[in-house]
Amino acid sequence: MSIQITNPPASPSSIGGLYKTHQIPTPAPDGAQVIFTTPDDYVAGSLNVYRDQSVLLKGVTQDYVESSANTFTVDSAPDADEVLWCSYIKN
Numbered sequence: 001m002s003i004q005i006t007n008p009p010a011s012p013s014s015i016g017g018l019y020k021t022h023q024i025p026t027p028a029p030d031g032a033q034v035i036f037t038t039p040d041d042y043v044a045g046s047l048n049v050y051r052d053q054s055v056l057l058k059g060v061t062q063d064y065v066e067s068s069a070n071t072f073t074v075d076s077a078p079d080a081d082e083v084l085w086c087s088y089i090k091n
Contacts, residue, residue, distance in 0.1 A: 019087070020038075020039070022087065023038060023085060024083075024085055025084055026039075029079060031078070031079045031080055032077050035072075038086060042066075042091055043090075046088045048088065049064050049072060049074070050084070051074075051084055
């Protein structure tokens with residue numbers, strides 16, 4: 001399940017240096033990759049992930065889970081033409 005949002009990601013930015021918005025994880029979606037790395041370590045529980053214009057839901061039975069201090073795993077691999085982006089509080 002996902003929630004539709006209206007604004008596509010802008011360029012990466014931060015608010016006060018700690019809250020990171022519109023961050024692009026690596027590697028790029030390819031239809032097979034499900035584990036992604038954020039540009040920075042994040043505070044556990046602060047990660048929000050977006051797929052194109054949809055908010056993904058966090059949790060084991062949902063769309064993604066936080067895997068470590070700078071990685072997350074999605075339940076289904078995004079296609080190469082999809083945009084994956086995230087926001088979080090930098091650790």
